[in-house]
Amino acid sequence: MFLCIKSVGMPGEYVPIDYIPVIIVLFVATLIGLLPLVMGVILRPRRPYPLKLSPYESGIEPVGEPRYRFSVRFYVIAMLFVVFDVEVVFLYPWAVAFDKLGLFGFIEMMIFIFMLLVGYIYAWEKGALEWD
């Protein structure tokens, strides 16, 4: 189980040598992100006019502010989505390792799904799935 996972090498005098590629990739990724922006600022010609400064140069003209209040129902839908999304994420590794986990894993997963089912029934009965 998770207790068996230990860091490589002796604890206490651990040198994070395995993580150096991660740091290099992080550095390169930052560079790739920044380089085009910096180059763009340096190289591009600068000829602004009002139409060009608008958000959609060749689209519909913007009407009003984008930050208006929207229905709280979206929040409930988003929350339900997270719950069932996470359920599926947990089902995948279980399905892959199904033969190794055996019956115990099956029962454990059924308990997990049962708990989410209770939540689903609750959400349904309380009307969280209805739009009006």
Add this chain to the structure above:
Amino acid sequence: MDLQDLRLLAPEIVFILFALILLLLDLMVKRKEVIALTGLVGVGISAYINYRLVKMGWLGGVLQDVFLFDGYSNFFKLIFYINLVLTILISLRYMKIEQTSYGEYYCLLFFATSGMMIMASAGDLIVLYLGLELMALSTYVLAGIIRRQRRSAEAAMKYFFLGAFSSAFLLYGIAIVYGLTGTTHLKGIASGLHELGLLNNPITLLGLVFFIIAFGFKIALVPFHMWAPDVYEGAPTSVTAFMSVGPKAAGFAVIGRVFFDAFAELDIQWSAILVPLAILTMATGSILALSQRNIKRMLAYSSIAHAGYAILGIITGTAEGLVSTMNYLMIYTFMNIGAFSVVILLRREDLLGEDLEDYAGLSKEHPVAAALMLIFMFSLTGIPPTAGFIAKFYVFMEAIYSGYVPLVIVAVLFSVVSAFFYLRVVMYMYMKEPGERVELSMSGGMGIALTITTIMVILLGIYPSLLLEFVRASVLG
């Protein structure tokens, strides 16, 4: 995987099952009394299974000792059962008055309590964290359950933000200790620190400090107490009673477990950190309570001060000291919930009943209610025939045995200061003329809760060995 071990998890499994049942029951029945009663049955079944397991002597660890079923955890579970039963009893009428009788309320109480039970049993830092989050997330929602009330929402928001912050500290502490010793197992950490010669490592100390911050938040030690008065005042009073006992006892449970199991060899270091915190806690709690006119806010500061007294037993670093702290927590459970019950008693549809003025002349109109409040206030002060005296006495005695004489002198001085604001309530009740007529919102459940708390406060005051022997047996075996 040994399935036989799972039977030691039965009380928690029953608890979570009942939490789910309560959630579904809320959809089917309209009367909230049914849900509350089912909840009480659930606590009863769980407590009985727990009792049978102990009687059969099936103590031990589950799943490579990440979950410990021992006397220590069972004592704390008893506190949580009592806390939950008393909270359900005092809630029924009160939640109706607040017009928030939702079924989810009882479900959340159950989830919070199962989180506390997991915390008390945790033998591994990850399990501890899981229990802590289950408890914390449920109590955040409970604090804000009066949705339409501004101050309740504010309490939930403050509790959530600061609680999330303290969780981050706990995780950072776990990460540091894991990085040093390569394990999150408490016993493994203890042997790892010893064998790898990490006891004098400054990073170990940093990890320890992070643990103290995270746990100090849960028990409201002073530099981390800022949330307590606002949350206690804003939350529904029944939830305040629940929160001021449950999460606090759970916090003490994990402090005892982590410090005595994992950091046992660093006891000089954590005592040195906790001593100034204890003094600050007692001072701030007692002094700021002096100026409070709102009784819930006053009890919030009083509960901060009580955490300062209770931590003295931990500071000693001995098993006997731990016993005195656990003794303190059990007594504190009864007297604090008792005091909050009387506060709830004064709440009516048209009266908040939280101001000190509302207590003026209570003894003339409702002598019984006033007498009960008198007992709880005496007990919270620590006046002899009540249990509060015994609680403080044992904690102070253990601290003196371990050589913390100046600390105990400071504690006694602040205890004297605290007498002022506790006895002021008594003075208002007995020596002031009553204002407008006060009706009490009495109910059957409330009557039972008040009877239990009163009897226990007096019984444990007169016959302290009843509890003390029980605590000794559960810690020392």
